Amino acid sequence: MAEGGAADLDIQRSDIASLLKTSLRKGDTWYLVDSRWFKQWKKYVGFDSWDKYQMGDQNVYPGPIDNSGLLKDGDAQSLKEHLIDELDYILLPTEGWNKLVSWYTLMEGQEPIARKVVEQGMFVKHCKVEVYLTELKLCENGNMNNVVTRRFSKADTIDTIEKEIRKIFNIPDEKETRLWNKYMSNTFEPLNKPDSTIQDAGLYQGQVLVIEQKNEDGTWPRGPSTPKKPLEQSC
Template sequence: MTANSRCSVAEPPGLETQRREIESLLRESELQAGDSWYVVDHRWFEQWKEFVESGNQNSSSFPGQIDNAELFEDLDSYHLKERLVEDEDFVLVPAEAWHKLLVWYGTVEGQPALERKVVDLPSTLKVEVYPVEVFLCLHSNMENIITAQFSRTDSINTIQAAMCRAFSVPPGSECRLWMKSSDSCCERLRNVHMSVLDSCLSSGMTVIMETRNADGTWPSSRPQIMRNSVEDQDSYRGQPGVCGLTNLGNTCFMNSALQCLSNIPPLTEYFLQSSYLEELNFTNPLGMKGEIAEAYADVIKQMWSGRHYSVVPRVFKVNKV
């Protein structure tokens, strides 16, 4: 049954039964993390209470279909008005109570159900009336921006999956996300298992997704190359793994070690298949939060792309070692 279905309205029980069932659910339902509650217009709910308390099926206080129009900024986007106040502008009802009211009265056609999740925030459980609303776009097309809402308890991985669906990213593509605030400062969302709340992602921010290039590089950080032109490098096709490493000044031993490690098949396959991502340790206060592993993976994926004569392991050297 859809939230705004009108054809599913059933003959409601008697007014006293309605009142008793809904009041019992409101009284006995407790907030549990992950449960759904629904936002209902306060005026409509008060009129319904007046109707069922009247005991008269023909009362002029009959509320009609559930109508949340007063809660929306407009009836095109159905965007919730800001700073709505509970018990003044709206009431919260548990899912079971909502579905009963929906079956008995239906909703105004086209209006979405205002389902909200109970979230376990520091020191409190609450219904998240206002989820985090962010802008989403691809690094390759930052003009095409969509808006989406996520719970503060959703993981960054949930956002990534939603973006892959929304932008039709090919399955198997390796992606990474950045969050951008209004001051144009970008920060990597490195730990995809972290929650929206813990990642400090807030409403109004932009989440940018980039996908790894075929040559193993990232669009936002294409490395220096050992040719006279980018076009020469892009057209090159060689044997994967047969790739030089540029000496950055006293890095011959580092480069030699990287070449040796690159030619250990199980280890290289581990990084080429991105298996390492599931084992990054973001919690060790003495660790590097996976940065060295990611930098090494970038070098390996470039070397084994078959599209470079030589790559410059600058990020691995300067920032990680």
């Protein structure tokens, strides 16, 4: 038995080998594991037929899962840029990740790096794990200097984003709001399709989104919405 009451090494090896072959399905969650840690684990469990001479040797025991090599310094969820699948990290489905954590735990102070499977392609659809999320800058219409940055999946909807913004800025559920795209030219475009995804809406990295609250008298600070024509920012 491995330390911490982990399953027999043969069981670990066969379970993870099987789960690595899992097909990608839209909406499923997969987890990143640092390749360095995973290679050490493979040695320990004798994963490869040609590399079994250290199997079970405590000198190669991998210890808690350590993803620090994938992360920017001081940020538990921000990945380093230009990471490459299988070279820098491997991807495991939820069941595989849960098994590894139950056997080895996760390094103290770290959080799981969970990512969704999204569908890509205009005509020929294919699934891939969305490793790098889209960073959006969020603010209120009344105070656009107070910008909060959050990361979202391309599969997240406008409704999901709006709920997150309401939470950030403590906007009551009963308060009527509108969401706007703000462009560099101070042009504003309404985001009025709540079921539309980030991908559908064409939102890009660093896009500024502005939430506007309805006035008590029933008017809107930005005036009437004109979906087909961007609004110029009022002075």
